[in-house]
Amino acid sequence: MDDMTVETSQPLLIAGGGIAGLATSLALKQRGIESIVIEHRSLAADAGLAINLPGNAIAALENLGLHADIDRLGHPVRRREYRAQDDRVLAVIDEDAFWSDAMRPRAVRRADLIAMLGAHLDASANRLNRSVKGVRQDAATAYIQLDNGDELSAPLLVGADGVRSTVRQALMGTTHASASRLASASWRFMAPNPGVDGWTLWTGKRGMILLLPVDDRTVYGWVALASEDVGATELQKLHDVFKDFPERVRTALSWALAHPDDLYHSPIEEVRFDRWSEGRVVLLGDAAHATAPVWAQGAALAMEDAVALARLVAESDDIAGVGRRFEDARQSRVRHVQAMTDRLAKTARLPYGLRRLMMPFVVPRSYRATYDPLRRI
Ligand SMILES: Cc1cc2nc3c(=O)[nH]c(=O)nc-3n(C[C@H](O)[C@H](O)[C@H](O)COP(=O)(O)OP(=O)(O)OC[C@H]3O[C@@H](n4cnc5c(N)ncnc54)[C@H](O)[C@@H]3O)c2cc1C
Numbered sequence: 141m142d143d144m145t146v147e148t149s150q151p152l153l154i155a156g157g158g159i160a161g162l163a164t165s166l167a168l169k170q171r172g173i174e175s176i177v178i179e180h181r182s183l184a185a186d187a188g189l190a191i192n193l194p195g196n197a198i199a200a201l202e203n204l205g206l207h208a209d210i211d212r213l214g215h216p217v218r219r220r221e222y223r224a225q226d227d228r229v230l231a232v233i234d235e236d237a238f239w240s241d242a243m244r245p246r247a248v249r250r251a252d253l254i255a256m257l258g259a260h261l262d263a264s265a266n267r268l269n270r271s272v273k274g275v276r277q278d279a280a281t282a283y284i285q286l287d288n289g290d291e292l293s294a295p296l297l298v299g300a301d302g303v304r305s306t307v308r309q310a311l312m313g314t315t316h317a318s319a320s321r322l323a324s325a326s327w328r329f330m331a332p333n334p335g336v337d338g339w340t341l342w343t344g345k346r347g348m349i350l351l352l353p354v355d356d357r358t359v360y361g362w363v364a365l366a367s368e369d370v371g372a373t374e375l376q377k378l379h380d381v382f383k384d385f386p387e388r389v390r391t392a393l394s395w396a397l398a399h400p401d402d403l404y405h406s407p408i409e410e411v412r413f414d415r416w417s418e419g420r421v422v423l424l425g426d427a428a429h430a431t432a433p434v435w436a437q438g439a440a441l442a443m444e445d446a447v448a449l450a451r452l453v454a455e456s457d458d459i460a461g462v463g464r465r466f467e468d469a470r471q472s473r474v475r476h477v478q479a480m481t482d483r484l485a486k487t488a489r490l491p492y493g494l495r496r497l498m499m500p501f502v503v504p505r506s507y508r509a510t511y512d513p514l515r516r517i
Contacts, residue, residue, distance in 0.1 A: 151176050152453070153284050153294040155272045156301030158184060160425025160442035162257035164298055166204050167450030169260055176292070177261065178284065180271035186404055187251040189328050190360035192217065192339070192352055195235075195243030196514040197440035201256075202242065203447045209256040214246025215354050217339050222503050224496050225344030227386040231503035235339075238511065247339075247354045253439070272301060275310040275421060279460075282420040295459050297421045298449070300442075303409050305427035311418050317409035317430060327363040327378065328404040329396035334359070334388040342389055343499070345492040346381045349389055361392055362433075364408070366489065375400055408432050412478065416471075417463025424449060424466070429474045434484045435510050437477045445470055473514070480510040 152168060154161045157179030165175045193201075193214065201210045220233040235245050261267050274285040275297060282297035299307025303317045336351045336359055347365040354360050365381060375397050382393055396403050409430060416428040425442035448469050452462045487495060487502055 150295055151266075152296045152298065153178065153282065153292055154298045154300055155275075155284060155307050156299070156305075156425075156427070157258065157267065158300065158302055158425065158442075159253065159257060159439050160302075160427070160446060161298070161300035162254065162261070163200075163204060163443045163446035164300055164424065164449060165266065166257055166260050167446045168453065170205065171450050171454040173450070173453060174266070175298075176266055176268055176294075178268045178270055178272055178286070178292075180269065180287075182269065184250065184254060186328070186406070187254065188249075188402065189330065189404060190247050190249050190352065190354045191253060191439055192245065192247055192360075192436040193253075194245045194436050194440060194511065194514070195239035196511075196517065197436075197443060198239075198243050198246060199517050200440060200443035200447060204257070204443065206256050207242075210246055210248065213252040213256065214248040217245040217247055217352070219337075220339040220507075221341070222499055223340060223342045223386075225342055225385050225492075227342070230343075230496065230499040233504065233507050238507075239515065243515070247352050247360060249354060257443075272306050275299075275307050277418075277420050279419075295420060296453065296462065299421060299423040299427045300425050301427050303411055303426045303430040305411075305423065307421065308411070308413075308423055308427050311421050311423070312413065312415070317411050326365075326406060326408055327361075327396075328406065329361045329392075329399075329402060330354070331359055331361055331392040331395040333357055334391040334395075336388060336392075342385055343488070343492075343495060344382070344385060348488070349382060349385065349393070351388070351392055359392060361396060363393070375403070410478075416467050419463070420460050422449065422463040422466055424470075429478070431474075431478055431481050432485060434481050434488070435477060437481075437514075440514070441474060441477060444473070476513055477510070480506065484510075 151174040154164055154175050154177045157177040161177050165177050168175050218236045222231040223229055271287040272284055273287055276283050281293045283291050283293045285291050299305050301307055333353055339352050341350045350362040351359045411430040416423040424445035449466050452465050456462050
């Protein structure tokens with residue numbers, strides 16, 4: 141028995157059972173490596189919402205053996221329309237022509253994505269409903285402390301516990317996520333489709349709103365405000381921000397505002413560090429590199445991370461060195477997404493008149509510049 145077999149015969153530990161943690165557990169399992177996912181929520185707070193998955197996310201799902209599932213549960217996203225607040229079309233992207241059939245983008249409910257990524261887990265053996273409180277390591281082992289006082293150990297610990305990661309905190313000291321340059325907060329909701337045919341984003345003086353069909357009758361909505369925040373108790377202000385937008389927007393938003401319990405307010409925070417690992421602890425997904433969702437790359441990068449990490453663990457005879465090799469393998473792709481996010485955030489913050497003039501030129505160029513490298517797996 142060689143070193144690698146000895147080390148990976150012990151289950152690895154994964155802190156966080158969101159998209160990144162579940163995808164990592166699945167990718168490891170496909171390579172015959174067991175893991176335990178530690179997750180403190182029975183249901184993610186945003187499980188009722190949807191998510192946009194561009195082509196590279198679909199390729200990652202294919203890699204995870206889930207192509208049939210996303211085919212069944214995802215709604216095809218064939219084209220994007222960027223519109224002004226007076227409904228004028230500023231740019232159209234033919235996503236069908238850009239991505240191949242095998243990589244056709246999809247909108248999917250988050251609960252469905254989480255269920256397909258987690259279907260392989262044996263609830264009694266591979267999942268622990270506990271909160272991670274701390275992490276430590278020595279040369280041979282990583283340890284995780286749980287809220288009940290227990291301590292678990294493994295040859296490798298994966299921090300997939302999201303933008304406010306406890307594992308990152310333990311690894312790097314006091315490290316905070318920072319507000320994104322795009323907007324500090326956003327609102328999300330599901331509503332009856334007011335007549336939207338595909339991915340449609342309206343941009344205006346004080347904010348932008350995306351409506352994305354998730355099935356024949358329902359749209360997912362995402363609202364970001366340009367320079368002001370609307371507190372969780374100030375919902376009526378959203379009516380005011382979007383009062384000059386087209387009827388389709390006002391209809392969907394009015395419906396959402398009439399169902400405030402289903403309206404989801406969240407900060408948009410980013411995480412940018414040069415290092416994602418230390419010894420036997422590796423960060424991935426949002427814990428390593430949360431990025432404002434302008435290019436919808438959070439889930440895609442998290443699932444790509446999972447596939448890459450599992451491959452490195454399976455092929456490595458030095459598990460303590462996997463973290464560094466993972467950083468080498470993944471950082472240039474993530475940096476590309478961060479740079480393109482900053483570029484678009486800059487455009488989004490221009491005065492409305494200028495933005496409206498520039499978008500017909502900037503959007504198609506930025507789309508291609510962002511996604512072209514990501515099409516190459
Ligand atoms: C407004 C908004 C819109 C977005 N839209 C898109 C989109 O359209 N497309 C896209 O690809 N991405 C989008 N994203 C980003 C995407 O949601 C994230 O990138 C993705 O969820 C990252 O997954 P993750 O598993 O790394 O983190 P998370 O989804 O945050 O999962 C982390 C998990 O760890 C658990 N956890 C945390 N701390 C502990 C602890 N101490 N102990 C135990 N468990 C713990 C949490 O409960 C959670 O389940 C959006 C993000 C925002 C904010």
